[in-house]
Amino acid sequence: MRKMLAAVVSRVFSGEVQKPPLRGLLASFNFSSKATCDIKKCDLFRLEEGPATSTLLTREEALKYYRAMQVIRRMELKSDQLYKQKFIRGFCHLCDGQEACYVGLEAGINPTDHIITSYRSHGVSYTRGMSVKSILAELTGRRAGCSKGKGGSMHMYHKNFYGGNGIVGAQGPLGAAYNMSALWKLPCIFICENNRYSMGTAIERAAASTEYYKRGSFIPGLRVNGMDILCVREATKFAANHCRSGKGPILVELLTYRYHGHSMSDPGISYRTREEVHDVRSKSDPIMLFREKMVNNNLSNVEELKEIDAEVKKEVEEAAQFAITDPEPSVEEIAHSIYQQSTPFEVRGTNKWIKYKSIS
Structure with a gap:
């Protein structure tokens, strides 16, 4: 050879x-076709047993997961650049550093399952099936965006995905509030992405107890290493089986980290040190950890992964170019797609002489 x-x-x-x-x-x-990988044991609350501490990973799955995490990382870095170039305006919350959460979550559920989320949803938008083009075009307010250029960073929607609610915590009652879900034993998984900061406040300064997986009180909980995609996948599978078996809701806390600030107006270094961010990047980066796992288990090698990186970079660059050249929606379309399956009707604009047509 x-x-x-x-x-x-x-x-x-x-x-x-x-x-x-x-x-x-x-x-x-x-290359090996599959490998058995050890994963960290989850912390449990009101549960006698938890997810498995080892799992089987196939080469096909590994390549798929690696590529998806790289796409999300590249897409967020490109979004940062487009924002600074003023192609993206308004609120924008980036999720680089948290890629294992979204890819692992999707790997543990079915495409027919439904997800409702808050802002910082670009990653889960991609894993739910949106293209990079439709996400970036939405960020730049273009017609081909996933919400036709009207929603922006916090309002992205897709089949079985009701994403991006700007109000903090709004996705909870929109999905099912804790009490109702426990009372009716609803098949609902509550996900807490604990990235260690609530906006600019460290969790230790904001909460008397940082064990968020116990916050459901009467709901069982798991605390999971959110920087390990396989740990997230197995925890999600466990939680999904718990719900599907009629045991009611479950709360899953994913311990993760965001590299960017809370939003684009937050430099992210006024309340944490550069050394802290660098330490996480160098020791706990989800893509780096998974790359090492793949190579060490002979599921891939450095050369193949570099080629995937190059392919992803090209895909994101092409999507970004599309996102800054695609036409913006016309003013006449401002009231379109507000209602589903509704007969057209007139909507008053900024004054009573301006009227738009509402079309489903």
């Missing part, structure tokens, strides 16, 4: 042949 690769490389540099696709060469490597 080494001789074959050396021969190909020497011919490339000599100009005899064009550089072959790396994937073709990598297909010849003897």
